[in-house]
Amino acid sequence: MEKWFVLIRDKITGWLEIFFRMLPNLLLAILVFISFFLLARFLRKFSYRLLLRVSEKPAISGLFSSIFFIIILFVGLFISLQLLHLDKTITSLLAGAGIIGLALGFAFQDLTANFISGVFIIFRKPFDVGNIIDTNGFTGIVEEIQLRSTTIRTFQGLHIMLPNKDIFQKPITNYSLSGKRRIDVVLTIPGKSNVAETERRINKALDEIPEVNNDKFQVLFADYNGDTIKMEVHCWTDNLIEMGFYNTRDKVLRKIHEAITQPEPNH
Structure with a gap:
């Protein structure tokens, strides 16, 4: 019994000696960690306020500021562990973090790609909420931009959630940047037609449509094969919303049809 008592006493004495010997380093390590914690906060x-000025997106500002916080906190933790001579613990933590990061990277490849694409979209701003865009075969108004996906409300009333990876990798047409949309019309007339007279009629017809910018339309001689003449008409409208755009296009087509079907004047 006495032998057990001596053994326990020696063990506790040894622990106390190690504790008091490490006490200065322990206090310093705690002080360093608290300092890094306050610095991280x-x-x-x-960084949140700074990023919010740049991106104007609370979600992405909060995300990156939290990442900065965690990185600084980990730096403080590693320095504190080094002061306690726990180098092996640091190595184990780094190795474990690397393995976990690799496993998560393989498991969430699409999620990571969407997240990174969302960051680029938010910072580069190819479009913003309220813009009318066309991408991935969908045309509509941007309702919401998140880190993983972007929501578009089509003119048919559908809410489409598109992964940011698909948007970032595919062409985007932003009609709101120019404030105008182009109406293209291809028409064929008989080869013996008076091209100058046809052009004059089309120009006059387009001038009568208030929704068409009368300083920005073109009537072009596109092709001639002997029997027929192909002409192209390009005009611009401020009607970006789909219903207004289609109504304007309908007026353009009706006016052009009316103009070219009129009999040519006899000379």
């Missing part, structure tokens, strides 16, 4: 708030 300050930089998180500062």
Whole structure:
């Protein structure tokens, strides 16, 4: 019994000696960790405000400021562990973090790609909420831009959630940037037609449509094969919304049809 008592006493004495010997380093490690924690909190708030000015997106600002906070906190933790001579613990933590990161990277490849694409979309701003865009075969108004996906409300009333990876990798047409949409009409007339007279009639017809910008339309001689003449008409309208655009296009087609079906004047 006495032998067990001596053994326990020696063990506790040894632990106390190690504790008191490590006490200065322990206090310093705690002080360093607290300092890094306070620094991380300050930089998180500062980076959030700074990023919010750049991106104007609370979600992405909060995400990156939290990442900064975690990185600084981990740096403080590693320095604190080094002061306690726990180098092996640091190595194990780094190895574990690497393995976990690799596993998560393989498991969430699409999620990561969508997230990174969302970051680029938010910072590069090829479009914003309220813009009318065409991408991936869908045309509509941008309702919401998130880190993973973008929501578009089509002119048929459908809400489409598109993965940001698909949007980032495919062409995007942003009608709201120019404020105008182009109406293209291809028409064929007999080869013996008076091209100058046809052009004059089409120009006059387009001038009568208030929704068409009368300083920005073109009537072009596109092709001639002997029997027929192909002409192209390009005009612009401020009607970006689909219903207004289609109504304007309908007026353009009706006016052009009316103009070219009139009998040519006899000379």
